[in-house]
Amino acid sequence: MSPKKSFHTSNPETDTAIDRTIPDFPAAQLSDEDRYFRAHKPPKYLDELSAEVSEFVEFHLKNSKKNIVLVTSGGTTVPLENNTVRFIDNFSAGTRGATSAEYFLENGYAVIFLHREFSLLPYSRHYSHTTNCFLDYMTEEDNKVQINRDFADEMLVVLRKYNAAKESNSLLLIPFTTVNQYLYTLKTISEILHRVDTRALFYLAAAVSDFFLPQSKMPQHKIQSQESGGKLIIDLEPVPKFLSRLVDNWAPAAMIVSFKLETDNTILIKKAKNALTRYQHQLVIGNLLQTRKKEVVFVTTDEPDQWIKLTDEEYKNKEEIEKIIIPAVIERHHKWIKQRNENKQK
Template sequence: APSIPRPNHSRASSLERIPTYAPAAASAIDRTVPEPVAAEVLEEQTYFETNIEPSYLPEVRAKLRKFIRFHTERPDPRRIVLVTSGGTTVPLENNTVRFIDNFSAGTRGATSAEEFVDNGYAVVFLHRQFSLLPYSRHYSHTTNCFLDFLAVDSSSGQVVIDSAYQQEMKVVYQQYRKAMDENLILFVPFTTVNQYLFTLKLVSHELEVGAGALALFYLAAAVSDFFVPRSKISEHKIQSGSGGNSLVLDLDPVPKFLKRLVENWAPRAMIVSFKLETDETLLVGKARGALERYSHQLVIGNLLQTRKHTVLFVTKNDAKEYSITEQQEKEGVVIESVIVPKVIDAHSEWITGIQQHQQQ
């Protein structure tokens, strides 16, 4: 096969080559890790003590600090948003053959990241590796395979962009180039729920220290509520027939980190979480419940079935629905172009509030 030259100007701030999808190098199970006290009282502190942090975190920390400094130590400091995106996996084995996953493709996160960049934010994009990415999402995965946008030019015989897509692709390419050349997105991957949680904690601390109220958290990832703790996970592939013919899984609840994030990890940042339900009758109550439980600023509720065109903003005093019409959707309007400006307005108010508080 011919060797294919690779572009040398791709994503400047990418940590994409970190293989989060592969088991840790030292993948032997560690039975010295203490058993958690009891699943119900498994606090966030216990979680971090009894599960092992990803080995690549120092590299993420270094890139993150550089990125935050780059955007805050300017005459006109930029706001920074952490966008989390995609689903987390729950490995069933340490040398992982099988894992539990969820539906999220990362559309919400990738599309929102583009909107934030358009509105002057720098973005830390904490995403499930190989899920949709800002800009490339228009030409990736099976629904938008990039090959379908190509054609062979009859006069030169060269492969070119099909004329039908030239204009649209030029716009996307220019946005992508600007975002990369101006170092506006830091790509930080995860695969497992453990990697997600350790990285979220790290990013929260770094943003609190480096950006304070200029930081916004936009937590759109679909994070598993259950996991197999380090002390219980099987080292090798679970064999069929071991323990009878069925496989019985005993999962622990993932501790609720949002309260800790709001109160301790990043108390000056504005925090927006998403709440997904499938039963319409539960959505408002669950979103309001999350807001009361974690005392953050905004919950954006959405239903699996209608999430691409309708969302519900739930704040302390209000619940407001926003949607785009079927016609708008057909014309390529995305609901994130409605969500993100409203979130940014709320962030502006939040920053003003924090500044006034500091002056008192």
């Protein structure tokens, strides 16, 4: 038995119980992000989606021991009506995300690909959304459909990689369309990836809208032009800065990489640094709309800015800059895992 304690915790301290000089304790403030999730309904399919992601993550935790990356890709929409006829869209074909996902898979990662539905997908991107129709990749020989010889060799390479990803259950495709679906899905997946601890990596390449129309202000039906005197004035709210929640609460042990897109090269680095200071995450990859396929810049708090560039020759030969970006990100993720594990042991 332990010695009798000389203090009790169940009795209030009477000398301060009626002390009116103690300042008021401010009521807990809801952050913009919490307010957002309280005021907006989750998509109906979220539980189903969550079960699918959990199953994928458990599979890899048990069987493959692969690191898991969440790649976000494509643009979000902002619906203007509940029964949506009109919406505001965000630029992005999903090239960065889909191409990056392929290089992550090649480098041994399991990939959750959170993408704008019908934007580019890993592997199929080589044959969809091109100026060719998919039928152009085929020919007819002896009353049978065959792959056009001009494309067959390249297609075999892509097919093998695609099958390898499928057979090892390493690629999970999860769609979104609206910014609300994106935010709820990101939160749900992040909370599941919490289980993966430091081996989870976030690679946020989706072009997420900065402004949205709250559900409370959204008309149910198609906006009528006669009712507003022919003009349409839209009053949008800022999308909450969910990155801070991701870093602090949803998946605090994961490494987080975000992209910063600008069109004015004089502000790119400054804006990337602002994002790092604001969210305290690990890496911002800056890119300009005009040159995004040729050059990007890695911005961190502890190293000089590092430009990754394709030469004109490489660019002409259709080399993909993601082939250089992904190994450089992975190298940083490995360091992150090592450092965090060493810190845990201290």
